[in-house]
Amino acid sequence: MERIITISREFGSGGRELGRRLADKLSYAYYDREIIEEIAKRTSLSERYVQSIIDGHNSFSFPIHIGHSFYLPSSPLSEQATRIFEEQRTIVEELTRKAPCVIVGRCADYLLRETKPFSIFVYADIESKIIRCRKRAPVNEKLTDRELEKKIKRIDKKRAKYYEFYTGRSWGQKLNFDLCINTSRLDLDVLATALSRLF
């Protein structure tokens, strides 16, 4: 079985925690935030700025792919976003050459598609995403359930837009993944133990 696992995930679905637990059980490297840090280093941009670009500013209005050719955006912001994406590609490829690993986010399922990683999509119903977000929220967060639901949906919409912009693929399409996991009713540790048996 493949020694590279990519995890794409909806906000609040527990995909990151699942990735970390799975990496632990398999003694694989785990990459998530580290990739942002490395992009920041290589581009001399702040981590916060890189993150804000990746989280989706409003220029992702049409795909960067048109057919098989690349559309080269001309605004400075778009150029920076493209440069960040290209650094992301280079770093993700470098990391996978080092050792078996779990990569969370970063369009890694798409960036590594030629080498066919084992790719997982993690999702959940809105009720369990709200519960999970509440548990991890800063103590001073005062959002109502309705506000939190809106926030979750807004973040997922941005993730989808970012993914679709750079990959030309629809986000979360079953056929692009080996497994799609609904964490609404599953214990993440039990799940990680079961999944580790696949590798």
Add this chain to the structure above:
Amino acid sequence: MERIITISREFGSGGRELGRRLADKLSYAYYDREIIEEIAKRTSLSERYVQSIIDGHNSFSFPIHIGHSFYLPSSPLSEQATRIFEEQRTIVEELTRKAPCVIVGRCADYLLRETKPFSIFVYADIESKIIRCRKRAPVNEKLTDRELEKKIKRIDKKRAKYYEFYTGRSWGQKLNFDLCINTSRLDLDVLATALSRLF
């Protein structure tokens, strides 16, 4: 974890084999064809006829659900299809009261939704479905790859139509399942072993 597992599957994806292996590993009962036999017994229709109705004759042109009320079809064929579906519901509910089990097909994920079974959707890319179908095809089957692809897609379209007609849900929607499994690159026995750890 739930002791009832439902498996919905695309044609040629290996969902039935996965279900049987999983039932074996868990020492759960396994139901598939047995449900058709039981419907036939209770309705005094032939198994073949019951199967043909379930496989989707062309009357599934609009959903039996309209909002929250039932539409009662008036043609004898539709009445028979409805009766078969209702028997299916009764039998599936009876079976799950007996003992832990795996049920393949039969819209069981929908029929049992109140009791929240662990529900799995099994799918695969068309290339691996063709390979799987070839392995199980009768020796005298002489379909070209293109013809086989058409056949697979036609059967899946009928399954989707049947499911949507009786449930009012879209077939294979991620959120209706706990797990969606792409068998294109996975060994079914390894997969069944891993899954059995969830129960």
